[in-house]
Amino acid sequence: MNQSEAVAPRTLGSEKPHPLDRMSRVLATIGGIVLIFMMLHIMLDVFMKYVFSAPVQGTLEIVSYYYMVIAVFLPLALVELKREQIVVDVFFNMFPRSLKLASVIFSLVLSVAIYAALTYRSTYDALHAQSIGEMAMGSAMTIVWPSRWALPVGFASAGLVCLWHLIGVLNGRNRNVWLEAYDASAEYVVE
Amino acid sequence: DNFSYSIYLSPTEPLAAYGYIPWAKAITERTGGKVKIETYLGGSLLPARDNLTGTRDGVADIAMHPITYTPSELPIWNIIPDVAFKFPDPFVTAFASTEYGLLDKEGNGEFASAGVVYLGGYSTPAYHFICRDAKIASVADLKGKRVRTPGGPWSRFVKSIGMVDVNIPSSEMYTAFERGAVDCGAADPTHLISGANLLRVAKGYSVMNMGPYFAGASWIVNPASWSRISPENRKIIFEESAKGLVAAMVGYVTKGDEGVSQARAAGIAMVEPAADLTAAYDKFVAGIDADMVAAGTKAGVKNMDQEVADITALMAKWTKLLDGVDRNDQAKMSKLVWDEIYSKLDPNTYGVKK
Amino acid sequence: MDRLDIGLISVGVALVLMAIRVPIGLALISVSFVGIAAISSWKAAWGVLSTIPYSFIAAWELSAVPMFLLMGYVAARAGITNGLFTAMRMLFSWVPGSLAVASVGASALFAAASGSSAATSAALARIAVPEMIKAKYHKGLATGTIAAAGTLGSLIPPSIIMVIYGVFTNTAIGPLFVAGVVPGILTAIAFSAMIMMRVKLNPSLAPRSKVNLTEEERRAALRDIWPLPTLILGVLGSIMLGIASPTEAGALGALMAILIAWKRRSISKRMIWDSLLDTAISTAVVFFIAIGAAMFQRLMGISQLPAFFSDSILSISDNKYVVILMIALIYLVLGMFLDSIGIMLLTLPVVLPLLVALDFNMIWFGILVVKLLEIGMVTPPLGLNVYVVKSSLGNQVDLMTVFKGAGWFIVTDLLVLTALVAFPILSLWLPSLMD
Ligand code: NA
Ligand code: NA
Secondary structure (H helix, E strand, C coil), X not given: CHHHHHHCCECCCCCCECHHHHHHHHHHHHHHHHHHHHHHHHHHHHHHXXXXXXXXXXXXXXXXXXXXXXXXXXCHHHHHHCCCCCCCCCCHHHCXXXXXXXXXXXXXXXXXXXXXXXXXXXXXXXXXXXXXXXXXXXXXXXXXXXHHHHHHHHHHHHXXXXXXXXXXXXXXXXXXXXXCCCCCCCCCCCC | CEEEEECCCCCCCHHHHHHHHHHHHHHHHHCCCCCEEEEECCCCCCCHHHHHHHHHCCCCCEEEEEHHHXXXXXXXXXXXHHHHHCCCCXXXXXXXXXXXXXXXXXXXXXXXXXXXXXXXXECCCCCEEEECCCCCCCHHHHCCCEEECCCHHHHHHHHHCCCEECCCCHHHHHHHHHCCXXXXXXXXXXXXXXXXXXXXXXXXXXXXXXXXCCEEEEEEECHHHHHHCCHHHHHHHXXXXXXXXXXXXXXXXXXXXXXXXXXXXXXXXXXXXXXXXXXXXXXXXXXXXXXXXXXXXXXXXXXXXXXXXXXXXXXXXXXXXXXXXXXXXXXXXXXXXXXXXXXXXXXXXXXXXX | CCHHHHHHHHHHHHHHHHHCCCCHHHHHHHHHHHHHHHHCCHHHHHHHHHHHHHHHHCCCHHHHHHHHHHHHHHHHHCCCCHHHHHHHHHHCCCCCCHHHHHHHHHHHHHHCCCCCHHHHHHHHHHHHHHHHHHCCCCHHHHHXXXXXXXXXXXXXXXXXXXXXXXXXXXXXXHHHHHHXXXXXXXXXXXXXXXXXXXXXXXXXXXXXXXXXXXXXXXXXXHHHHCHHHHXXXXXXXXHHCCCCCHHHHHHHHHHHHHHHHHHCCCCCHHHHHHHHHHHHHHHHHHHHHHHHHHHHHHHHHHHCHHHHHHHHHHHHCCCHHHHHHHHHHHHHHHHHHCCHHHHHHHHHHHHHXXXXXXXXXXXXXXXXXXXXXXXXXXXXXXXXXXXXXXXXXXXXXXXXXXXXHHHHHHHHHHHHHHHHHHCCHHHHHHHHHCC
């Protein structure tokens, strides 16, 4: 917890949050709100199915192609910002400081590179899907291309955050935080 | 040279077991390993919906592609399945659609524009209502029942008789059926004994034939991979495709017949449609040409009426060709498919990048 | 270099990357990308990078995961567990080591409202451990109990690990959930029996504590306990009766948790907000790894390593039990160092052909996998549940004490595992009733 606070960017001497912080939170919040919609939509479908024998048409498509995609990709920036990605640090903790630093830099460079590649490719795919007006065939045809844009947005924002981390490690601003062990109390609620 | 063949079906499903796996083996053997085809089953190389883009991008060299996943990329192919309501024989639809895909300018061109080389189709056995209940003869019986359809014309038909189309993934079909989340499935009879395995939970089977689903490709090939193959070996692939298509169809249809006979043995009612249901069905069928043209126009297809006429003509042609042919005589049907379709392809030029 | 070599090297590189603290998902994505390019082509590698993230996520089956995560976060934040431990204390006050046994019981119940095992440990650690330490329980016993009993969170449905296992192995998730119930209860009973036996032999481990509760407190506890059984009934009941698919049950559970919180007036804007943000983060974290694993599965497929691995194991022995023993050893070793979803996703593509070749029942094997992974949650040096318990207690107890305390439970778990292997019916009986 305290660690993620320490890593999260704040503009010194100002009440205003850092733009990256604000961007990440906004994106993750959209992801969270979508989950509420998903819950209500599914419940409405179940209710209509059993009570009125009239399921909400397109539930399966909307849940799969919209809610899931938005909820998974938009929060990635906040995940990177709070360093919530799951890592193995038993070995890392035994490394000497120089090796730790090398590992951290390598890992962040790799993150930036992979996010860049994912952003590039998913932008291309989103443009293509949009140009053909991508649809899915269920009991009705559903337009699905708009949510494709959640991928480039999520990947690019996460990549930016990693780049920001990398700069922080290189110029020393956040170096020590990154060389410490992960705080086990940092909400490992995943499994 | 290795060629990966992505099949989203499990190895025991009839198309794979009788058609695709032997096809890959035969080509590997006959080309002396020059075209070594490795099958990736169960979607282990590409998920079902990504076979078109994955083959285009070279993730797989060859793939089986169910067209319903890509309506935007293959608009004509996603509209013509309706025609099966008029030609409910799966052998006819399989062979006619293969001819349409290989020899018709637009039918072939749509695959070419999507970036792949088409090599042949397939067809499911005809769809029927399989229900939890045996009282399914009349429109009144069916009205209000929740039915799982694969979409497309089946969805429109069931809605036209007042049934409720419930879209659930096929993986949840058995459970949904068993617990009454759905009352019926519009499915081919192989689903009685494999796939959704409905035999244990069904009570009624409507003998009303709602046509097969035929608009899938057994083989689409990455253009660069296809160009890598020598013309002699391409000819071998054509020959094996004619045989493989027939073998796959005989296996699939036989499995469907087996499903029906097991259902009968298990005491599932074989329900004849009442007059009003037949009338509703005929009325729907009478409107499908107009429906297809409207859908095509909406999807931006030029001259959809011409395509409807082309595919209808091919269906009629194959109905005639297969008239009186024993559906277990694989040699005879393979020869027909070869003579009428594959022999007309030039192995030096077909699908080859210039 | 042939593709088998590239496959092997890829596995090695993935492990090295993880060891230098590259996030697991990222390690899998990068290794798959380069590996596929090396075996096939760059075009194919870009193709996989393009298709998998979207196609894998845009799927109905996986949508159960965020719903169960949401349910768990709301349930924990709304204090739905508060009355649980007190009620269990009252119920088990007469047995040796009553507080520890009560903790196991409370964990088992909480597990039915939580999809994850670390969340179960975290919830109980804050309530139960301080009580046990106050009652002068041995610290290892107190903390080990919570760390180990937390693993019930993944075994007793709902279970996020099971959803992901089901999707990757094409196994129906509903029956898989139901299959976890008996093994979960069996584990809870075995844990309790072991605690009672240890305390019987060495009473100083857990001094007998009186339940000093006023009548008013007792009533309050009983009044407080209803939310959990209600949630369990709603979620498990709807799955078992087949009214709802796992996703629908998850949505129902999340909605019920919110409504219960509202009824108990423990809801606040802040709480909902925090739960949503936590759910969004966890959803992204889990699926980022799963995307990496889905790509890795493609790499494994084209490298033919799994087939090779499967043939090699079968050439040693094609006896089911020998194979399971070998797989179990692999899981236990990996469980010492890796996160559980990571292990599962890393190994499934490799062992799957083997399971198919031996015609294993995938539901039964799924339960064994969950059990093995959960043992890894309490083994050193990386034992997430142990860390969770330790971190919620601060300096009151050192890490080795918790690991040692959990050691007894690992031994018990191995016995339960043996029973599950020997008697598949323990896992398969309940789902068979669904037919
Ligand atoms: Na659980
Ligand atoms: Na461990």
